[in-house]
Amino acid sequence: MGSARSGTEEVAHTGTRKRDPEAVRADILAVAEAEFAANGLSGGRIDEIAAKTRTSKRMIYYYFGDKNGLYRAVLEEAYRKVRLEEAALRLDDLEPVEALCRLAAFTFEHHRRNESFIRMVMIENVHKGTFLDQSADIAAVNRPAIERVATLLDRGKAAGVFRQEIDALTLHWLISAVSYFNVSNRHTFGRIFGDRLWTEPGQARLGTECSEIVLRYVLTDVALSDCKWSSPGAMAPE
Amino acid sequence: MGSARSGTEEVAHTGTRKRDPEAVRADILAVAEAEFAANGLSGGRIDEIAAKTRTSKRMIYYYFGDKNGLYRAVLEEAYRKVRLEEAALRLDDLEPVEALCRLAAFTFEHHRRNESFIRMVMIENVHKGTFLDQSADIAAVNRPAIERVATLLDRGKAAGVFRQEIDALTLHWLISAVSYFNVSNRHTFGRIFGDRLWTEPGQARLGTECSEIVLRYVLTDVALSDCKWSSPGAMAPE
DNA sequence: ACCGATTTGTACCAGTCCGTACATTTGCTA
DNA sequence: TAGCAAATGTACGGACTGGTACAAATCGGT
Numbered sequence: 001m002g003s004a005r006s007g008t009e010e011v012a013h014t015g016t017r018k019r020d021p022e023a024v025r026a027d028i029l030a031v032a033e034a035e036f037a038a039n040g041l042s043g044g045r046i047d048e049i050a051a052k053t054r055t056s057k058r059m060i061y062y063y064f065g066d067k068n069g070l071y072r073a074v075l076e077e078a079y080r081k082v083r084l085e086e087a088a089l090r091l092d093d094l095e096p097v098e099a100l101c102r103l104a105a106f107t108f109e110h111h112r113r114n115e116s117f118i119r120m121v122m123i124e125n126v127h128k129g130t131f132l133d134q135s136a137d138i139a140a141v142n143r144p145a146i147e148r149v150a151t152l153l154d155r156g157k158a159a160g161v162f163r164q165e166i167d168a169l170t171l172h173w174l175i176s177a178v179s180y181f182n183v184s185n186r187h188t189f190g191r192i193f194g195d196r197l198w199t200e201p202g203q204a205r206l207g208t209e210c211s212e213i214v215l216r217y218v219l220t221d222v223a224l225s226d227c228k229w230s231s232p233g234a235m236a237p238e
Numbered sequence: 239m240g241s242a243r244s245g246t247e248e249v250a251h252t253g254t255r256k257r258d259p260e261a262v263r264a265d266i267l268a269v270a271e272a273e274f275a276a277n278g279l280s281g282g283r284i285d286e287i288a289a290k291t292r293t294s295k296r297m298i299y300y301y302f303g304d305k306n307g308l309y310r311a312v313l314e315e316a317y318r319k320v321r322l323e324e325a326a327l328r329l330d331d332l333e334p335v336e337a338l339c340r341l342a343a344f345t346f347e348h349h350r351r352n353e354s355f356i357r358m359v360m361i362e363n364v365h366k367g368t369f370l371d372q373s374a375d376i377a378a379v380n381r382p383a384i385e386r387v388a389t390l391l392d393r394g395k396a397a398g399v400f401r402q403e404i405d406a407l408t409l410h411w412l413i414s415a416v417s418y419f420n421v422s423n424r425h426t427f428g429r430i431f432g433d434r435l436w437t438e439p440g441q442a443r444l445g446t447e448c449s450e451i452v453l454r455y456v457l458t459d460v461a462l463s464d465c466k467w468s469s470p471g472a473m474a475p476e
Numbered sequence: 477a478c479c480g481a482t483t484t485g486t487a488c489c490a491g492t493c494c495g496t497a498c499a500t501t502t503g504c505t506a
Numbered sequence: 507t508a509g510c511a512a513a514t515g516t517a518c519g520g521a522c523t524g525g526t527a528c529a530a531a532t533c534g535g536t
Contacts, residue, residue, distance in 0.1 A: 129425030187367030
């Protein structure tokens, strides 16, 4: 949504151009993400998106062809953004235990701050992943995440601090599960059992608990006592 | 869907009655659950539900007033069913470690087998829990779940096998998170990283891993080595 | 066997919302 | 500056779908 504006104001490179297709596309995508994240695919209204855009409904169909096409584009964009941020983490510089702790804390915090991404994934799962099928490259965009976990895991195993039985995919699954659930289900869970876990201190505490959960799962029994997975501060690049 | 049929066929108690409001209600609810779970609230079609019911659309509005009313009724019913099954677990007879292991394994398995319940919760969360607000008793139906965890936890703490710092709500949150995520996100996760975790052996393995995750989180460091959380067989009452 | 209340069927309306036909402007290139 | 392609605005169509008006059948009680 930042980039959408820039192209319109400053005319720069190509001389005077009032038209800026890229900005229009980006604008539509941003508005559409908000709308779909808020109301789902069937619930999201094209007219509503058009109204909140600086352009008309016509453009949506011009660029994305279809309601489904627009939705798919939004989904792809959301994944791309997220994995891009994740790639900024430099885990190789840290020793395994600290790196894993940082990864868990980062993911937890990241998902918290990107609710609309989580909601897009929720909605996509309601639709049984049909739209992910149709965009082949999404898998390619995401797979590096597993690689990061795998190398981290290998380093820890080699150092003797991580258990040999741990599987990279399962570990990634665990980190994703807690970080995702924390955002996706806060409404039902909070409604039923109270919001205690979703106050600010509650979330801070829960975040460190998640790191603890992950580490206790992975660590060799011996090493369980001596580790300081306590500082969750400043892990997001922003 | 089993109970819906019974009232219609066997006429039993009240003499000959062709009319069976309760059966009609139950029939509608069962069909509606399938429809909503499959397509969401906005995506679910009242006409579709009516068509698959033995009665007409008129009845839906007669009994539930509204599309939203129907949805709310389905949601309430889903929660009620689930918590009823959960109550069948008798954890007090087991020693703490085994009881916790059983609880985790049961929840994991239970959520797996009740996909449409999970999907209803997913959808409710997409709607930010608005419908849970309107039905006051749902919270009351669910809260006992926490009580069970709390007493189990206390017993373990007293016995010295569980860490004192563990919070009941957080523990329940963890068990829910992994069990829920396993069902809710299998499509996106599987699409991106492969279905390995969702083959039959993969799921069996993942289930025991979840028990291990939970136990390692809770157990006193000392006790970490000696426990046999290995038998996941026969924990569902069915 | 009659009567009011409950329960059910049919046909239909009215609003919403996706998508498009048609017309127009802008920009680039020759 | 002519001309073509890319980009955009407006108005509208038409199907879908939630909800209802109207009517009728059924049932329990007396």
